[in-house]
Amino acid sequence: MPLRVLEAPSYLQAFVLSGVVTVLVTRAFLQAAGYPRLGGGGLHIAHVLWGGVLMTAGLGVALVYLGSAARILGAVLGGIGFGLFIDEVGKFVTAGTDYFYAPAAGIIYGAFALLVVISQAIRGRIRLSGPERTANALYAVVGGLRSGLTDDRRAAAARLVRGCGPDVEEGVARLLNVVPRREAPGPRFWQPWLSRARRAMVWVTTHRWVVSLVVLYLIGEPFVVVSSFLLDTVTGQWHDQREWGAVLGVSIAALITAVLSIRGAWLLPRDRVRAFRLFKLALLVDLLFGQIFSFTVNQFGALSALAVDLFLLGVVTAEHRRLCRRAPAPDR
Template identity: 35%
Template sequence: MNRTRQHRRGVVTRDATGSGSAEAFVLIAIATILITRLYLELTGYPQIGGGNLHIAHALWGGALMMLALLTGWLLIGAGARVAAVVMGGVGFGLFLDEVGKFVTKDNDYFYGPAAEIMYILVVVILVGARVLRDFRPLTGRECLASAAVIAGDGVARGLADRRRELGLALLVQAEQAGAEPTEVGPVRALLVSAETTSDRLHRLQQWVPRLIPGFFRSPRWVPVVGWLLVLSAISGLFFGLLGIALGGYFYEDDDITLRLDGMNPASVILVVNAAVTSMIAVPAMIARRRTDRLWPLRWLRNAALLFTFLNAFVDFATEGFAALLSMSIGLFTLAVLTYQIDAAVRRTAGEASESPQVPPGDHALQP
């Protein structure tokens, strides 16, 4: 029976680390859009070319996406995949930044609904990657295949210790899911015998947090940024719905100016985003007082990620550089939560190494 289940391949075979690459691709694309808009604003929207010639940066984006595909097709190894993700993310960001030109007759770069188009594409990619990863646990075949991919990288370029440990953890899960020992054994042998290489990216990830002053590494920041996120989301939802209900509202005197937008695509996106963020962040903040597990922090980070970057799309399109302040606050929140999650994972791993070995949990599958 186990062997029959093991050989049911299904429609697709998922990579255990694929969702992390997809999310990195989207984050790099978002950062590219924001950096591009900032650069163009500061430089007065220069024309690349001469005379009547203008080389749109969407073309550079297409070239980078082409290079990303070629890199993935032609080269083997984790480094090649990282390069493909970076080039693809930058290329997609440059392409998506000019979407307004492709959906208007007059090639309007500042076309208002371009922000909504970006929003939809980003949500589709992020949600699609999450659904594909989480709609059911990885099968034994998928764990075995993912470990075999890592082993293949080891044959080609060697393995960093972190990648080797990930591959071995996947094999443990594959065995628990019914993988045949005759299939697991050769993959494990390749993982164990692969040459050890340095992991520059992992070292960089470990080095960067050391630059953060100790004051900002305190766990006391978690409730501060968490409840500020909840307050921002709920207030955004309240005032957004109020503005839509009133059909827009504007008040100004010597001391205060209040403007509430009526029904329009941007206000609807902000309201929906605030509602979803509230539904994620409020349960996470309540749960983190009742459990030491990591999922409340991860939910909170997901809420901050959604609220920060999707709001930034609309804010930069409608408010210009006024969006930089809220963007900076959101990035600070993300940095605090990410650091605390990484610290908790390291503590959990340290406790596990001092106790009898247990099957790895979901954290072992993160890239």
């Protein structure tokens, strides 16, 4: 079995984020520019071709060069290429090569949602064996031969081989002594903004009234969606709706979310840990199932609802973790 890379979740995260940003920027630019055609004389160079070039370039960087920097660059180039590729998925699944095919937005969202699930699953399951830890420590050494390693990177490499045997620990320590030392880089321009965002999120999740509002929203919002669907069905508002299947999918997801939220609310006075676990599950159902159909119905206008869901998931997850930390340990 091939040896696994410890930083694989970070590479996948870079791939997904660069792909998502590429799709959003591409859609915004094309709409602002009036969907121009690149080419002439009956030719049109679709941006899916540029996506293929960039995915090839990303793969080439990862195959040719060593070190984490090359892996990150390859992931970003590959993500941009994948974003340009998946943005034109409507042309590949329709006989008339329809870029504006309505379910395309849902397919794009579903593809990235699946990649996020995979990256999170890998992040939670990476438990490296002794040989894998040794290989990753040596990989860190190789990556620092040219530009050097900071003290933090050295310490991390030494920790990786701890418990792998005295010969391995001594060998890696000698190699680390050969690698040039490098000062830790200064803070990136985006790090202060990220720190502020984290502090703001912590501030929000520590206020009980915010958590209460989130719970009320989780209970009430699915009922609004289902009621709106039933009302529009009775009044005939869906007569001209072309994506009936997607509308039905949104309603089913809302119904499941409502059931889970009601169950969570019923448990709230007695078992807050289980209640917030159900609230979290309700949001995940909407994010991984309902939003796919929501993007089909509302196209990229569903981004605002997605942002709300992600904020709610952050608040609910933080509260669930706080409750788990405070919960008494089970008797053995």
